[in-house]
Amino acid sequence: MTLRAWNLTAGILHLVQAVAVAIIVASSVRLLLPVTVEFAVGPPGTAVAPERIPVTSVDIGIGAVVVLLLPAAMHLLVASPVLAARYRSAIESRRNPIRWIELGLSSAIMLYLIAQLNGVSSLVTLVLIYTAQSALVLLLWMQERLGTPARTLQPFVIASAVGIVPWGVIALQVLAPGATIGYDQPGWIRILTVILLLLFFAFGINQWLGFRATPTVTAYVNEERAYIALSLATKAVFAWQVVAGILITHGATS
Template identity: 35%
Template structure:
């Protein structure tokens, strides 16, 4: 498994002033585009909502499911929720470029990390995975809480990966000044945690389709699920490239710029694919 390699506050990445200025402008533009996109969703939205439910057995453990009762806890407006996903992203981009946040943001990057990113992802990506689960029919509130916190765990492992390896980014071949390689344990633990919501979704689809008389979703829905899976997990690929230090990813700032691009491209595609259900309905 390796050892915990480096101090948490090692200054390891050079962030030139010109690069810092470009990052500030980049974050401002992406934040603005998220704001516009989210506002468009609100304008196009209707009252379509997804039910969040609970199930009561109405008896002791072992009571037949047929005697149970499905209870509506609340309904989640899909349009507002999808727009909120983009608004959260916009908020953190604007926080980064603010006078208070920008100095701290550059300080984070100089240490090979960005805790602003992980806090935002823990909120926005968790909202998105809950929405995807609801669209697939997983409506039980206990299941949604489990799915949500599994996703939060994945994000926190990503945070830990950066914190534990923040001194590697200025060295060649993925080794620190003391000859240590990246500590991959947090990354792989994050992959395990992140797989849980998708395994739950797959199991839900397979079991429901396998039930006698069960009807699965149309074929195009499976294509959408696959694309959502790819978009959702491409962020992990970026981190893998960073700590493998492949090609341009030997420079930590390349990974940071890629995260910003993904913030626009992948998040927008995720949000609009989910929001399309509002328009179809």
């Protein structure tokens, strides 16, 4: 299949899943994840628990729909006459900013939601997780602009170091060292987190291979196809695991 066919197929699959997930979410119990802020009480160094104030809540079902709609819009746009010529030119030059814009948005939102599912509720921490993932994507975009094979992989190395941080925060939240009462993590969240960690790692391997590849259009096209497949798999796993979790919650409360 041509890249246009790959994008068209991926766009349709993302869109169909987004509609299906939206229908299920609309007819099920809402799974709301709290967002809070903490303010220090008393002077520094005093053993007084900070005041925790609820700010808002995030509907994880709607979040799953958004995660599917963003790549659907990107794939369908690059397959349409609107961006087809620009996309073709980007592929031929082996630099694709459209991919990085979509990835920066969808992956940051997804990691934000994964953190919330694992018990992270602090607005400050969630914003930093979102920012770290966005920075990772920007660094990979910078690496791509250096060309292939790149003279240096410094942006990729820094991106990898930055990308580990959110997962470390999530692991710390789940393990809860020193806590008398740990986070009672449902099994479906544990499975989702592990699968997505592996898929994020697979994406990193794909990019590393791409940055070291022979600088040909064919090599970049193969990398783009691998990215499309990984992106579809990651978003689908996330969305349908969330749906399963919502249905499990609905069954437990009904």
